[in-house]
Amino acid sequence: MSWLIVAGFVIVFVGLLVSIALHEIGHLVPAKLFGVRVTQYMVGFGPTLWSRRRGETEYGVKWIPLGGYIRMVGMLPPRPSDDPGKLRSVSTGPWQGLIENARAVASEEIRPGDENRVFFRKPWWQKVIIMTGGPAMNFVLAFVLFAVVMMGFGVRTMKPVVSSVSKCAIPAAEAAHRDCGPDDPLTPAAKAGLRPGDRIVAVGGTPVASWEAATRLIRSHGAGATTLGIERDGRSTTLDVDLIAQDMPSQTDPDKVDRNVGFLGVSPTVVVEKQGPGYVVGQMWDLTERTAAAMVNIPKKMVGVWNAAFSGEKRDPNGPIGIVGAGRIGGEIAASDIPIDSKIEVFISLLAGLNLAVGMFNLVPLLPLDGGHIAGGLWEGVKRAFARVRRRPMPGYVDVAKALPLTYVMAALLVVMGGLLIYADLVNPVRISG
Numbered sequence: 001m002s003w004l005i006v007a008g009f010v011i012v013f014v015g016l017l018v019s020i021a022l023h024e025i026g027h028l029v030p031a032k033l034f035g036v037r038v039t040q041y042m043v044g045f046g047p048t049l050w051s052r053r054r055g056e057t058e059y060g061v062k063w064i065p066l067g068g069y070i071r072m073v074g075m076l077p078p079r080p081s082d083d084p085g086k087l088r089s090v091s092t093g094p095w096q097g098l099i100e101n102a103r104a105v106a107s108e109e110i111r112p113g114d115e116n117r118v119f120f121r122k123p124w125w126q127k128v129i130i131m132t133g134g135p136a137m138n139f140v141l142a143f144v145l146f147a148v149v150m151m152g153f154g155v156r157t158m159k160p161v162v163s164s165v166s167k168c169a170i171p172a173a174e175a176a177h178r179d180c181g182p183d184d185p186l187t188p189a190a191k192a193g194l195r196p197g198d199r200i201v202a203v204g205g206t207p208v209a210s211w212e213a214a215t216r217l218i219r220s221h222g223a224g225a226t227t228l229g230i231e232r233d234g235r236s237t238t239l240d241v242d243l244i245a246q247d248m249p250s251q252t253d254p255d256k257v258d259r260n261v262g263f264l265g266v267s268p269t270v271v272v273e274k275q276g277p278g279y280v281v282g283q284m285w286d287l288t289e290r291t292a293a294a295m296v297n298i299p300k301k302m303v304g305v306w307n308a309a310f311s312g313e314k315r316d317p318n319g320p321i322g323i324v325g326a327g328r329i330g331g332e333i334a335a336s337d338i339p340i341d342s343k344i345e346v347f348i349s350l351l352a353g354l355n356l357a358v359g360m361f362n363l364v365p366l367l368p369l370d371g372g373h374i375a376g377g378l379w380e381g382v383k384r385a386f387a388r389v390r391r392r393p394m395p396g397y398v399d400v401a402k403a404l405p406l407t408y409v410m411a412a413l414l415v416v417m418g419g420l421l422i423y424a425d426l427v428n429p430v431r432i433s434g
Helices: 002-033 094-107 124-153 188-192 211-221 277-296 298-311 323-335 340-362 370-390 400-427
Strands: 038-054 057-072 155-165 199-203 224-232 235-249 257-263 266-273
Touching: 002 038, 002 057, 002 124, 002 323, 002 340, 094 400, 124 155, 124 277, 124 340, 124 370, 155 188, 155 211, 188 235, 199 211, 211 235, 211 257, 277 298, 277 340, 298 400, 323 340, 323 400, 370 400
Parallel strands: none
Antiparallel strands: 038 057, 155 199, 155 266, 199 224, 224 235, 235 257
């Protein structure tokens, strides 16, 4: 089975590298279309493993496969008082010297004739398109991969058809630990005579077309008498039921408990159905909202990763993972006993989720992430629109170089966070089983 674990790791790893490569193509294509000179397109960091030059761009792979980049000429604008072709290093303090040295390094790649091919001279909207291209590629990949799963393989869907009827009413907290006893009361469903195969079509006189709708009405009703419209053997009938109140896991958040909600005592029939594009769009929206919320909680989640790495606490399965952790999950999937088509489905879903997370993370409006440059471009657009409305002289380019101190701090934090995730993924990984 060890070779399956290695194979699963390699599949996820290669999938991530392809996603990174396509992310950088999302930047490369609009940059070239808008005339920015691109000197490098690289997958990975560190020393170059392989490269080949095509025209003015060097395409290659680096030894450390933890990201990628394209190098565009003129990412940093000159000081307003400087000639773009004559930048010099000026040190008036530790941070100022760092900023001016970075400007000088950026200017070294500018050749005669590049005056209109540097990134900082492009219109603000072109800058935004170029920098949004990478995350947009991840979103497209996520949508396509989720569409393959939901439209090609199908989605497990709960139907408002009774699969089984619980005999007795056991509190949810005890249901997993014991069976029905002689003193346990019958469930409302058992008392009312519900049978497997009955289709629920109405609750309290309100028509329902899905299990979720039926569950919402039953729960919101609470304890008390109501009616169920059902279809049995092709015939419609109405049953009187006397619901009881129970504490049940929340439908929207499994970690929460809904108190004293209506309880019937039946299980739905689960089928696998292929969905349409509209369903994929709706799920993508929901997943994007959840991913955005998770991004906000990353600092708190990293505390849990630290505790898991150094204190032996159980790893949060919904917390952040690194590339090593994703690969280990891929290995578990490959070595599992589920059918091959289910393995393929899970692999595709995993890569789709990773692409969605990478796209969202890169939109954080801080350098060196793409979102920092996007924010700079949008701010430049706002300033110029304001000047146009007020009929004032056009302002200069937004000087992202001034954010370099924050950029270096952010980069250091990303390195530390990445290192912590790799370590935690090695000593206390997230597991999908056991």
